[in-house]
Amino acid sequence: MITRMVMVLFVIAVIAAVVLGVALMVHTAKRRSSALPAPDDPREILRRRYAAGEIDEDEYLRRMSGLSQDW
Template sequence: MPDMDMMGGGMMAAMGIWALVLIATVLAILVAAVLASIWLVRRLRHDRTMLRDGTDAADILQRRYAAGEIDDDEYQRRRSTLSRP
């Protein structure tokens, strides 16, 4: 009769390795999903034209242009930069 302990022990070790691989894969997928969600939320909430104090950058640009601090070319260049997605 074949030695059943020898065969059963090898199968159990192989099943243990596959269980660890499966757990690591599931954890990696979960971590990737969480990180992708965080990135997506930050990307959607980020408004490039809004400054930290709540002032709109386009308003500041318009005030600087009206006050004569910047010329027509500079105003147009900066306005086109602000309107890019």
Template sequence: MLRLVLSLLVIAVIVLVIVRPGLFLRALRGKPRPALEEDPREILKRRYAAGEIDEDEYFRRMSGLSQDW
């Protein structure tokens, strides 16, 4: 019985390593999965840093995000 359980465990680990190496490595490292939704402030910071928006637009949008509606 113990051999069967160990065999199944080894097979499961092999399948995880082959099929989903990213998921397996993240689990070993303890890193959380990336969030599906990004924080709007982080998006604005990235866009400003990339030069997609100017400083005035950045501050206008940031102030809009910080207001309680």
């Protein structure tokens, strides 16, 4: 009787661990994907161009300011 109860509790614990593990993985994946800006986002394009030296700081700030007014 006790052995059967321990086995049932063990199976329940394993199922709970699997469910919690999957939920944690889904939550982590959603966080990662929402944290990354879209590659075609105008702000991201400006950041890349500034980092690559294609535009100077004044141009970067001017364009970012213009984008802020649009949003």
